[in-house]
Amino acid sequence: MSKTVFLNNQIVEDCKLNKSKAQMQLYDMYCEAMFTIAKRYVKDSFIAEDIMQEAFIKVFKNIKSFKGEVTVGAWIKKIVINQCIDYLKKKRIELVSIDEAKLTIADENDWNVNEEVTISIVTSAINNLPEKYKIVLNLYLIEGYDHQEIAQVLNITEVTSRSQLMRGKNKLKNHLKEYKYA
Incomplete structure (x- = not known):
């Protein structure tokens, strides 16, 4: 030891x-x-x-x-x-279930990030997301929780967890594109 x-x-x-x-x-x-x-x-x-x-x-x-x-x-x-x-x-952050058929999935291979992107830029972009997306993104991407664990912790369904993750990724991607970092 x-x-x-x-x-x-x-x-x-x-x-x-x-x-x-x-x-x-x-x-x-x-x-x-x-x-x-x-x-x-x-x-x-x-x-x-x-x-x-x-x-x-x-x-x-x-x-x-x-x-x-x-x-x-x-x-x-x-x-x-x-x-x-x-x-x-x-604070009553509402995590609303979304019909997955209406979602546009952020394709992992569709992320072209400029070399100038820093961790602080990505962190800032995540922090500017609506809380309902930021929470699921943090739990899934940073803390390593799976959708079942997120569902239990947040009292939502796994489908809602997946939906919030996909929408959060899409918003993050769009936010980074707005600043010409993606």
């Missing part, structure tokens, strides 16, 4: 004993990454920070249930994503 893994395991065990120094260490290790994740789902930095703080409160309340089946970072990430989704549900 590497020294880093041992230290992380020790920090988690100390957190389970409610040791504040360990809780601060765990927070310091993951707060920046978790803020970035929260920011992907909500545009406002202050709201993202609140969501992250609430997620860490849940982490420390439930750390005793952490079994180590996944890394502690992955476990915290899932809590942060669920907090974001709960926040967005409270």
Whole structure:
């Protein structure tokens, strides 16, 4: 076992004993990454920070249930994503099912991206999408959730998840074309 893994395991065990120094260490290790994740789902930095703080409160309340089946970072990430989704549900972001026959699918091979496109340009384009598309795009493309998991998390059907993903990809593609980046 590497020294880093041992230290992380020790920090988690100390957190389970409610040791504040360990809780601060765990927070310091993951707060920046978790803020970035929260920011992907909500545009406002202050709201993202609140969501992250609430997620860490849940982490420390439930750390005793952490079994180590996944890394502690992955476990915290899932809590942060669920907090974001709960926040967005409270805002009543409506994910409407769409008749798939009426969709124009964004063909993966039809994306010609100019060399000048940067990650920040794509991130900005995603952030400018309507929330209902942005959420599904983030969960599917960035977090790696499948349509069944997205459907469960968002309380929608798998068809709706697929529809929102396709529409989000199409809007993203069109947005990038508008700025002559695609």
